[in-house]
Amino acid sequence: MAKQTLRLLVGKVGLDGHDRGAKIIARALRDAGYEVIYTGLHQTPEQVVATALQEDVDAIGLSILSGAHGTLFPKITRLLKEKGAEDVVVFGGGIIPDEDIPELLKAGVARIFTPGTSTADVVRFLKEEVEPRRARVST
Amino acid sequence: MAPSNENTRGRARWERETLNPHLERHPDREAEYSTVSSLPIRRLYSPEDLQGQDYEKEIGWPGEYPFTRGVQPTMYRGRLWTMRMFAGMGTAEDTNARFKYLLKEGQTGLSTAFDLPTLMGRDSDSPLAEGEVGKEGVAIATLRDMEILFDGIPLGDVSTSMTINAPAAVVYAMYLAVAEKQGVPLKKLRGTIQNDIFKEYIAQKEWIYPPEPSVRLIVDTMEFSAKEVPQWNTISISGYHIREAGSTAAQELAFTLADGIGYVQAGMARGMDVDSFAPRLSYFFNSHNDFFEEIAKLRAARRIWARQLRERFGAKDPRSWMLRTHVQTAGCSLTAQQPINNVIRVTIQALAAVLGGCQSLHTDSMDETLCLPSEQAVTVALRTQQIIAEESGAANTIDPLAGSYFVESLTNEMERQALEYIRKIDEMGGIIKAIEQGFPQREIAEASYRYQKQVEDGTKTIVGMNRYTMPEEIPIPLLKIPPEVEARQKARLAEIRRTRDGKAVRSALSNLTAKARTHENLMPAILECARAYCTLEETGNAMKEVFGEYRENSVI
Numbered sequence: 001m002a003k004q005t006l007r008l009l010v011g012k013v014g015l016d017g018h019d020r021g022a023k024i025i026a027r028a029l030r031d032a033g034y035e036v037i038y039t040g041l042h043q044t045p046e047q048v049v050a051t052a053l054q055e056d057v058d059a060i061g062l063s064i065l066s067g068a069h070g071t072l073f074p075k076i077t078r079l080l081k082e083k084g085a086e087d088v089v090v091f092g093g094g095i096i097p098d099e100d101i102p103e104l105l106k107a108g109v110a111r112i113f114t115p116g117t118s119t120a121d122v123v124r125f126l127k128e129e130v131e132p133r134r135a136r137v138s139t
Numbered sequence: 140m141a142p143s144n145e146n147t148r149g150r151a152r153w154e155r156e157t158l159n160p161h162l163e164r165h166p167d168r169e170a171e172y173s174t175v176s177s178l179p180i181r182r183l184y185s186p187e188d189l190q191g192q193d194y195e196k197e198i199g200w201p202g203e204y205p206f207t208r209g210v211q212p213t214m215y216r217g218r219l220w221t222m223r224m225f226a227g228m229g230t231a232e233d234t235n236a237r238f239k240y241l242l243k244e245g246q247t248g249l250s251t252a253f254d255l256p257t258l259m260g261r262d263s264d265s266p267l268a269e270g271e272v273g274k275e276g277v278a279i280a281t282l283r284d285m286e287i288l289f290d291g292i293p294l295g296d297v298s299t300s301m302t303i304n305a306p307a308a309v310v311y312a313m314y315l316a317v318a319e320k321q322g323v324p325l326k327k328l329r330g331t332i333q334n335d336i337f338k339e340y341i342a343q344k345e346w347i348y349p350p351e352p353s354v355r356l357i358v359d360t361m362e363f364s365a366k367e368v369p370q371w372n373t374i375s376i377s378g379y380h381i382r383e384a385g386s387t388a389a390q391e392l393a394f395t396l397a398d399g400i401g402y403v404q405a406g407m408a409r410g411m412d413v414d415s416f417a418p419r420l421s422y423f424f425n426s427h428n429d430f431f432e433e434i435a436k437l438r439a440a441r442r443i444w445a446r447q448l449r450e451r452f453g454a455k456d457p458r459s460w461m462l463r464t465h466v467q468t469a470g471c472s473l474t475a476q477q478p479i480n481n482v483i484r485v486t487i488q489a490l491a492a493v494l495g496g497c498q499s500l501h502t503d504s505m506d507e508t509l510c511l512p513s514e515q516a517v518t519v520a521l522r523t524q525q526i527i528a529e530e531s532g533a534a535n536t537i538d539p540l541a542g543s544y545f546v547e548s549l550t551n552e553m554e555r556q557a558l559e560y561i562r563k564i565d566e567m568g569g570i571i572k573a574i575e576q577g578f579p580q581r582e583i584a585e586a587s588y589r590y591q592k593q594v595e596d597g598t599k600t601i602v603g604m605n606r607y608t609m610p611e612e613i614p615i616p617l618l619k620i621p622p623e624v625e626a627r628q629k630a631r632l633a634e635i636r637r638t639r640d641g642k643a644v645r646s647a648l649s650n651l652t653a654k655a656r657t658h659e660n661l662m663p664a665i666l667e668c669a670r671a672y673c674t675l676e677e678t679g680n681a682m683k684e685v686f687g688e689y690r691e692n693s694v695i
Contacts, residue, residue, distance in 0.1 A: 014271055015345075016275070017343050018343075018383075020385045023587070023588075023695045028588075044267065066274055067271070068255075071269055095510070115475040116601075116604045119595060
């Protein structure tokens with residue numbers, strides 16, 4: 001049976017404890033009708049990927065404000081690939097300068113949201129770009 | 140300040156004859172007005188709002204109980220606040236250069252930002268530190284890094300603030316060891332360690348151990364410093380991070396003071412005389428966009444603290460009653476869009492901090508939503524303080540807004556709301572219990588989500604973000620931490636591990652573990668580890684063996 005709604009993992013990778021954004025996103029996505037799992041803080045890429053597989057999520061939203069996105073985001077996409085789970089969509093947000101974005105997209109991150117993003121933009125992204133993919137996978 | 144019947148009659152007359160006819164033709168722009176924290180604000184404040192307020196008891200005189208008007212008798216006429224820019228990036232050499240630049244440009248105190256591995260008590264070569272070394276602050280793993288950080292800066296002549304919490308005792312010990320090497324007596328050292336674990340559980344989330352052993356370490360630093368480093372501020376009880384996590388101004392005030400109360404209780408539970416440590420407790424508040432709310436918050440903070448210390452805890456030394464505070468402008472209020480506008484936000488927030496009577500101030504740089512501050516951005520931020528201090532006239536007289544019907548009313552309202560929260564927390568059994576129940580965390584998450592919705596539906600304006608937006612952004616130069624930093628830092632650490640006296644390291648660490656099992660003060664053993672070049676993580680692990688690790692039950 002096809003899943004009714006997207007299952008999403010909101011993840012805090014790295015050592016930074018700034019979880020205001022992650023919590024707001026998690027709540028906003030839940031309010032938008034998605035099933036949301038929040039990893040809690042200080043997760044390694046390995047832990048995030050393990051949780052994503054275990055929970056069978058459609059997408060992972062990563063929050064990072066420490067400046068380590070260039071190391072940690074690509075590590076997550078690589079680990080997903082190694083586990084044969086590259087269909088899990090990875091998106092992220094935080095203090096990420098515009099000039100770093102192309103490299104993250106090249107590493108397989110689907111979208112980066114920068115400071116000032118409205119939660120509605122994130123929901124729109126999921127509706128337009130993740131929901132159709134899931135529909136394809138489950139049919 | 141008791142209003143006469145004449146005032147009340149006068150107000151009724153004004154409303155009838157002047158206000159109401161005007162409103163019929165020109166209604167207010169909004170049905171309701173409120174602060175950035177959603178505190179309702181009335182159209183006009185007048186003498187009735189201060190009915191029953193006793194000037195001597197509630198407001199009083201500068202430098203005297205309850206310190207509403209400030210902790211010093213002359214405030215900035217005698218000495219300006221300390222201009223203390225938070226700085227730290229890359230390796231110890233990089234930050235040492237920034238420190239020297241800031242001192243040369245007229246800064247009067249140092250403030251150290253550590254990178255995330257350091258804040259979490261991890262070494263630069265820990266697998267968990269990958270990608271994070273030197274990114275958000277300076278990387279410190281051993282005494283060697285600390286020696287380089289303060290190279291050429293005589294520690295007897297500067298005051299140094301260190302924003303470090305879970306591993307505070309260890310980093311503090313490293314600083315003391317540098318002072319010993321420079322030949323500076325510990326009694327001459329001035330500075331602050333943040334050392335506030337409660338707000339870590341509540342908001343900033345950089346912890347190592349569970350609450351009980353964490354508090355023990357904090358009380359150890361308080362007790363040790365009372366004897367050995369008497370001019371050191373052993374805790375900077377911090378509302379800053381609580382506010383950044385999304386609290387309202389009143390919640391920031393309440394939870395921060397509740398944390399302070401928790402530390403006083405912990406110190407007294409150790410058997411210490413409250414007057415032996417309370418004068419060394421200092422505070423750290425946020426200054427957000429809502430100008431008057433921030434001023435009122437700081438004035439209320441001083442009054443509440445003075446009364447709690449004197450009336451509740453029986454402190455007799457007036458220095459125990461004084462709430463001295465550092466203030467930082469609100470990073471979370473800055474926008475990535477049109478970043479130069481942030482200079483104006485910071486100016487307003489910094490002016491509020493000064494009019495609120497802060498003792499030291501950090502002004503955020505315009506680029507902080509994008510990266511660590513560039514030298515150009517940090518210079519503008521420092522100049523902002525200098526302009527307020529030396530051009531605006533704000534420092535010419537003491538507490539210039541006292542007596543304003545609005546500011547005094549708002550001060551009373553902030554106090555009322557904070558005391559209500561403090562009462563609730565007392566009923567829960569104190570701040571540790573409240574944290575364990577997730578109470579402050581939940582209140583903050585609610586406020587933060589509510590505010591986000593207000594921003595998204597346009598109820599709250601953020602210029603350049605949800606109004607007056609522009610397609611073209613104004614580019615400003617951004618600071619980049621090169622990836623070589625991590626490699627250089629790891630190489631230095633490897634060198635230390637190879638060349639230090641391994642026997643001394645092992646003996647210092649096993650002594651620390653043994654002492655952690657007793658009730659002895661751990662500072663001497665930690666200091667021994669620092670002197671032996673034990674790393675931050677090794678020293679932390681020596682205690683973790685006994686103390687265990689904290690795990691959060693996160694609520695969304």
